[in-house]
Amino acid sequence: xxxxQATVIAIASGKGGTGKTTVAAHLALxxxxxxxxxxxxxxxxxxxxxxxxxxxxxxxxxxxVKVPIPSLLSERCTGCGLCAKSCRFGAIVVLGxxxxxxxxxCKGCGRCVSVCPASALGEIxxxxxxxxxxxxxxxxxxxxxxxxxxxxxxxxxxxxxRRAPVCDAAIQVRDCPPGVSCPATHSIEGADYVILVAEPTxxxxxxxxxxxxxxxxxxxxxxxxxxxxxxxxxxxAGFCAEKSVPVIGRIAFLRSRAESGASAALWSNDASxxxxxxxxxxxxxxxxxxxxxx
Amino acid sequence: MDGTSMTTVSVASGKGGAGKTSIxxxxxxxxxxxxxxxxxxxxxxxxxANGAIALDAKERERFPYFAGPGFSIKANACTACGRCVxxxxxDAIRKSADRQSYVIVxxxxxxxxxxxxxxxxxxxxxxxxxxxxxxxxxTARGPxxxxxxxxxxxxxxxxxxxxxxxxxxxxxxxASVIVVDSAPGIGCPVIASLSGANLVIIVVEASVxxxxxxxxxxxLVHSMKRKAIAIMNKTGLSADMDSKARIMLAEAGIPxxxxxxxDPALRAAEESGNxxxxxxxxxxxxxxxxxxxxxxxxxxxxxxxxNVVIPKETL
Numbered sequence: 186x187x188x189x190q191a192t193v194i195a196i197a198s199g200k201g202g203t204g205k206t207t208v209a210a211h212l213a214l215x216x217x218x219x220x221x222x223x224x225x226x227x228x229x230x231x232x233x234x235x236x237x238x239x240x241x242x243x244x245x246x247x248x249x250v251k252v253p254i255p256s257l258l259s260e261r262c263t264g265c266g267l268c269a270k271s272c273r274f275g276a277i278v279v280l281g282x283x284x285x286x287x288x289x290x291c292k293g294c295g296r297c298v299s300v301c302p303a304s305a306l307g308e309i310x311x312x313x314x315x316x317x318x319x320x321x322x323x324x325x326x327x328x329x330x331x332x333x334x335x336x337x338x339x340x341x342x343x344x345x346x347r348r349a350p351v352c353d354a355a356i357q358v359r360d361c362p363p364g365v366s367c368p369a370t371h372s373i374e375g376a377d378y379v380i381l382v383a384e385p386t387x388x389x390x391x392x393x394x395x396x397x398x399x400x401x402x403x404x405x406x407x408x409x410x411x412x413x414x415x416x417x418x419x420x421x422a423g424f425c426a427e428k429s430v431p432v433i434g435r436i437a438f439l440r441s442r443a444e445s446g447a448s449a450a451l452w453s454n455d456a457s458x459x460x461x462x463x464x465x466x467x468x469x470x471x472x473x474x475x476x477x478x479x
Numbered sequence: 480m481d482g483t484s485m486t487t488v489s490v491a492s493g494k495g496g497a498g499k500t501s502i503x504x505x506x507x508x509x510x511x512x513x514x515x516x517x518x519x520x521x522x523x524x525x526x527x528a529n530g531a532i533a534l535d536a537k538e539r540e541r542f543p544y545f546a547g548p549g550f551s552i553k554a555n556a557c558t559a560c561g562r563c564v565x566x567x568x569x570d571a572i573r574k575s576a577d578r579q580s581y582v583i584v585x586x587x588x589x590x591x592x593x594x595x596x597x598x599x600x601x602x603x604x605x606x607x608x609x610x611x612x613x614x615x616x617x618t619a620r621g622p623x624x625x626x627x628x629x630x631x632x633x634x635x636x637x638x639x640x641x642x643x644x645x646x647x648x649x650x651x652x653x654a655s656v657i658v659v660d661s662a663p664g665i666g667c668p669v670i671a672s673l674s675g676a677n678l679v680i681i682v683v684e685a686s687v688x689x690x691x692x693x694x695x696x697x698x699l700v701h702s703m704k705r706k707a708i709a710i711m712n713k714t715g716l717s718a719d720m721d722s723k724a725r726i727m728l729a730e731a732g733i734p735x736x737x738x739x740x741x742d743p744a745l746r747a748a749e750e751s752g753n754x755x756x757x758x759x760x761x762x763x764x765x766x767x768x769x770x771x772x773x774x775x776x777x778x779x780x781x782x783x784x785x786n787v788v789i790p791k792e793t794l
Contacts, residue, residue, distance in 0.1 A: 199526075199527055200495065200496065200527050200529075201494065201495010201496045201497075201527070201663040202494065202495040202496005202497060202663075202684075203495075203496060206688065228664075230493075230663075230664030230665045230666045230669075230695075231493050231494055231495075231663065231664055231665070231688075231691075231692040231695065233494070233687070233688035233691060233692065236687040236688055236691055237687075253568075271592070271596070273547070273590055273591050273592055274591075292589050292591060293568060294568055294569070294589060294591030294592075294593050295566075295568055295593060296591050296592060296593040296596065299566070299593065299596065299597075300596060331665075331666065333665060333695050333698040333699050333702065334665075334670075334698075334699055334702050334703075335666075336637070336666055336667035336670060338664075338666045338667070339589075343569075343570070362663075362664060363495040363526070363527065363663050363664070364526030364527055364636070364662065364663070364664075365526050365527070365629065365631040365632065366525075366526050366629055366632075366633060366634055366635075366636040366668075367634035367636070368664070368666065369526070370586045370632050370634065371586070371587065374584075374586055374587060386746070386749070386750075387529075387532045387749065387750075388500065388527075388529040388532060388533075391527070391528075391529060391532060392526075392527040392529070395526070395527065395628075395631045396631070398631040399631035399632050402631065402632055403586065403632075416743070416746060417746055417749075417750060418750060419750075443713075443716055443741060444716045444717060446686065446716075447685060447686040447687070447689075447713065447716040447717040447720050448686070448687060448717050448719065448720060449686065449687035449688060
């Protein structure tokens, strides 16, 4: 690798709706003041980053994300059923020697193709989503978007992660999906730092616990941003202290912020908010043993 | 599911934090309060299960959940020939720290088993690991709760959703209502939560993100041919967004059961351990009217399934 790799910061949460996208968008703007920054939307089931940047222009063309799925060459098939036995996803059923393939359940692992003794399975590509680059004042955006009705979100997430280096940014800010199962896991994998966004509610505390367990199991440095601070009285900071995870920022709850947030308006003119973002940027850079490019 | 008389109502939203769990809890409590009705709350947001908090649950039984076998490589049998790496399409196999063998990164592994077939040394082994637990609980507020906790990093949440729903259906007798609280998004666990549902309640947060995500959910619900009604939440923050949400629903042909305002009183109710039904004032009236409307739809669907003939004079 000749090029220095980007520093990757993943914004995740456990619970949905705590403010991941808001934090990701503004952190990316804060980073973009001093470094080439790419904001990557990995919440491919509900990609909302672009809604915050209505003036962003599509760069080039959207790239389809394709997964190879088996197709049957019936004249060669002997109906032996080994393909169905090998499939761990229930995508192939063989009844009375007749093979039926459910393309939408297939993960594209290719195991059926390699076990077929009659070479009766070929592969065709199914489109499961797309990735698109956008550009807006000083900030690059890469969006992953899964097709409605598909279940292969991780294929789209991995495709976006693979495409991100094309932008050659020094910083990647990833907006991750909620939860702690495969889409979230894939989204934080490879990150240098994870910011977990929490709000002072019982639901958020419960889900933050699971998210902290996930980042700890992956040994990724983690900090918590408390959003909607003052909206509830649950002690997120006390919980973080107990778990030895630093609180690296607080965003006060204001009705005016909830109002402009509903319209996905950026808060770049909110001085105290952007100050807080700058503080988070400094803490995160400190936490990832960052070497500034010459 | 069809052929039985239980009625399944799935609450979903697309966007996270739109209010699914609070609305599902209020609905389940309202249904359980009707004499002769039985309600099971199936918390199918297994990544972030908050139904137990919303309903003040006491665990009655717990069961282990096995996701199906995973794969690992025995370091002492591995010769680092690299055939498994070639076979793996998910880039989930990496060199070990000492570079003498390969290891499987469980977080990236899709558990397809392609590596198992290709290893000439038999170094790839299958293991069965508990991926979580699921529970049956009694709640202070009436509904019986079935919920699950997935181990963080485990990848089979759609399958666990099915396990939770199966348990809920076993507990539900004739004439009962199952309220399914779905995960955010539109992916695998959501499809597992909506499949076979008699009614989907789409919670639309009245915001740019909420509307976009709800639109994708509407497309999914239509493709799955489910009946749906909508509840708007967090209204009153932006008149423009309120009207855009209404227009989106009208264009999609989804009836709107009611609108709930963004009101800190709702948050206060949760903090004092109550559902949204407990609050007074204008917001309280809107919650009650909306839940009442949804309840009416659910009960009429249930009567149809049971072929209950309603005497004309009561109509």
